[in-house]
Amino acid sequence: MLFLLKKYIGSLLMPFPLLLLVASFALILLWFTRWQKTGKSLLTAAIFLLAILGIQPIADTLLMPSEKEYQTRYELRENLPKEVNYIVVLGGGFTYNPEWAPSSNLLNNSLFRVAEAVRLYYCNPNATLIFTGGAGVNKISSAEVAAQVAQSLGVPADKTIALSIPKDTEEEAYEVDKLIGKQPFLLVTSANHLARAERFFLARGMQPIVAPANQLAITTPLHPWEKYIPSASYFQHSERAWYEFLGSMWQSIKPAGQPAVIPENEKAKNKEINANN
DSSP states (O other): OHHHHHHHHHHHTSHHHHHHHHHHHHHHHHHHSSOHHHHHHHHHHHHHHHHHTTSHHHHHHHHHHHHGGGOSOGGGSSSOOSOOSEEEEOOOOBOOOTTSOGGGGBOTTHHHHHHHHHHHHHHSTTOEEEEEOOOTTSSSOHHHHHHHHHHHTTOOGGGEEEEOOOOSHHHHHHHHHHHHTTSEEEEEEEHHHHHHHHHHHHTTTOEEEEEEEOOOOOOSOOOHHHHHSOOHHHHHHHHHHHHHHHHHHHHHHSOOOOOOOOOHHHHHHHHHHHHHO
């Protein structure tokens, strides 16, 4: 129940639905009340924010604080281990249509995470890829879909493990801890998500070695029309910045404790999935 409440409230607090709600309320004021000035002010503010949050310099300035420590790809970082046994890839957006190409089932940031994990696997061919993420409303889980994509890119099935139980990052850390314990591992997720994700793993006494994927905040030159004309792509950067801000706030105030006890039938399902892999 807490998970669903968090998702619904969090979704409504994202910039696009929130600004639409503000604009809708402003239209109600304009059409059906005498609060004309308030309605005009709210509608103007909503349109203004929709526009500026889609401008690259503003969107990436908002996003950069969550990415600034993770702008460099893994092998260019310092103090790297010579070898790792596990590469953990956190789940993200997905769907499941068996008639699609495997990679088409990974949405938003997920494909970038899996692509980076596969690249790192070829640099560490003795490592095992661990994918995390639950099924949601789909027939199979995010972890299984990601594993299928990795296998379609040449990773042997016996080098992939799908952890299909976790629903969020805290539960992902809990399940990975049970599987590999405190040994060092590569932690692959979006650069803007790494700081928050790393804290969950460190809180369990684990040894994540961050491997950023999907860096979004652009610091290299762009054409003027790319920078100053509002774009839905850059609006997504603003949304990611706000999403991570809300996630960090929730992480700091939520009650500490273990994730909910996992039902035995879910444990059995996870074992069966990994046996088939």
